[in-house]
Amino acid sequence: MSNAQLVLDQVDKFYGPVDFGLHAVKKLSMQVRKGEIIALLGSSGCGKTSTLRMIAGFEAVSRGSIALGGRPVHMLPPVKRNVAMAFEGYSLYPPLTVKENMAFALKAARLSQAEVEKRVAEVAKLLEIEDILGRYPSSISGGQQQRASLGRALIRDADLHLLDEPMGQLEPQLRALLRGRIKHFIKERGLTAILVTHDQTEANALADRIAVMEGGVLQQFDTPQKIKERPANLFTGTFVGEPPMNVFEAGVSGSAERISFGLKDGLRLDYAAQDFSPAVRDELLKRERVMLGVRPYSVRRAEGGMPVKVAVNQWLGDQTHIAADFAGNTMVLVEHDRVQLKPGDVIGIRLAPESLHVFDPQNGRAICHGEELA
Numbered sequence: 001m002s003n004a005q006l007v008l009d010q011v012d013k014f015y016g017p018v019d020f021g022l023h024a025v026k027k028l029s030m031q032v033r034k035g036e037i038i039a040l041l042g043s044s045g046c047g048k049t050s051t052l053r054m055i056a057g058f059e060a061v062s063r064g065s066i067a068l069g070g071r072p073v074h075m076l077p078p079v080k081r082n083v084a085m086a087f088e089g090y091s092l093y094p095p096l097t098v099k100e101n102m103a104f105a106l107k108a109a110r111l112s113q114a115e116v117e118k119r120v121a122e123v124a125k126l127l128e129i130e131d132i133l134g135r136y137p138s139s140i141s142g143g144q145q146q147r148a149s150l151g152r153a154l155i156r157d158a159d160l161h162l163l164d165e166p167m168g169q170l171e172p173q174l175r176a177l178l179r180g181r182i183k184h185f186i187k188e189r190g191l192t193a194i195l196v197t198h199d200q201t202e203a204n205a206l207a208d209r210i211a212v213m214e215g216g217v218l219q220q221f222d223t224p225q226k227i228k229e230r231p232a233n234l235f236t237g238t239f240v241g242e243p244p245m246n247v248f249e250a251g252v253s254g255s256a257e258r259i260s261f262g263l264k265d266g267l268r269l270d271y272a273a274q275d276f277s278p279a280v281r282d283e284l285l286k287r288e289r290v291m292l293g294v295r296p297y298s299v300r301r302a303e304g305g306m307p308v309k310v311a312v313n314q315w316l317g318d319q320t321h322i323a324a325d326f327a328g329n330t331m332v333l334v335e336h337d338r339v340q341l342k343p344g345d346v347i348g349i350r351l352a353p354e355s356l357h358v359f360d361p362q363n364g365r366a367i368c369h370g371e372e373l374a
């Protein structure tokens with residue numbers, strides 16, 4: 001028996017005939033605990049919205065099952081699922097004011113007038129929409145409609161809150177402010193929430209765990225920290241993290257004392273064998289070729305390091321991004337200070353063994369992260 005609040009078991013979504021139509025979500029299994037905030041993160045078309053709509057009941061599940069609070073819900077219509085939603089296209093009721101829209105579900109649940117007033121005031125303050133409570137949806141901006149719709153979802157008691165790009169139309173300052181407040185609101189009430197987003201910063205800031213999807217397949221379901229430090233595969237490694245992880249193909253060779261990675265242009269990364277655990281060493285030496293990944297903020301400049309030629313040096317106001325030609329590709333480094341370098345300058349870099357992520361070139365799966373096996 002699972003004590004999870006939400007269980008997706010081998011869920012498939014086909015648009016069109018099962019097994020022949022467009023396979024948008026593939027054998028998706030995941031469990032969400034009560035009180036957790038989950039972000040579904042992935043590029044456009046990866047199946048995030050289809051997943052959310054199946055949980056909400058707006059799309060039929062082609063195969064598999066969904067259980068919420070211990071009861072199977074995938075055959076139930078949306079109104080029977082006790083799910084609160086803020087969806088694009090799931091718009092506010094036009095004949096009702098913003099306040100009436102927010103209060104609607106509370107009144108239906110027969111909450112007292114005093115309680116309704118209290119909750120509306122609280123959520124309106126949280127989302128900075130107190131001044132438009134008396135307005136109708138057609139007379140407010142897209143960003144205000146989005147906040148009103150988010151308010152209508154957050155105000156409700158429900159077994160699950162589903163938020164589809166809930167802040168997509170808001171400007172960055174407001175987004176950043178609301179992110180913190182919404183997280184606090186959800187956590188304080190112990191709500192369970194799933195949020196769909198393209199935005200890594202939003203996923204990292206809001207979510208306890210992130211489900212990374214690509215091509216309809218769940219790539220990794222883990223805490224933001226684990227996803228960053230221990231990406232399960234090349235996709236997650238390069239998709240999550242800004243700027244993206246540097247990746248290079250390498251040949252592996254070694255002995256009892258040394259491990260070497262041969263890169264393009266005759267470059268060689270040479271390490272003492274004891275820089276890696278025996279298990280990692282064994283795993284690496286079994287292979288001829290690997291993909292090496294290193295995060296831009298883990299690349300160190302070092303005198304006497306491997307020489308690379310600077311191609312671009314950009315100061316972004318709070319950090320420097322340096323792009324350098326390396327092994328037939330580009331190596332990006334991040335430094336926190338402003339760096340005086342110009343294109344053509346040669347610098348030395350060092351890739352510490354603990355900063356290396358090694359992946360299988362065939363299936364993309366992680367082999368090891370630094371000293372530890374994946």
Ligand SMILES: Nc1ncnc2c1ncn2[C@@H]1O[C@H](COP(=O)(O)OP(=O)(O)OP(=O)(O)O)[C@@H](O)[C@H]1O
Nearest residue numbers: 015022024042043044045046047048049050051198
């Ligand atoms: N109603 C539909 N009929 C047919 N195909 C659809 C339908 N809705 C989505 N798809 C397809 O299913 C796949 C997954 O779409 P989905 O909307 O779930 O992705 P997404 O990750 O939410 O993308 P986005 O971030 O762009 O909204 C895409 O190839 C999309 O074109």
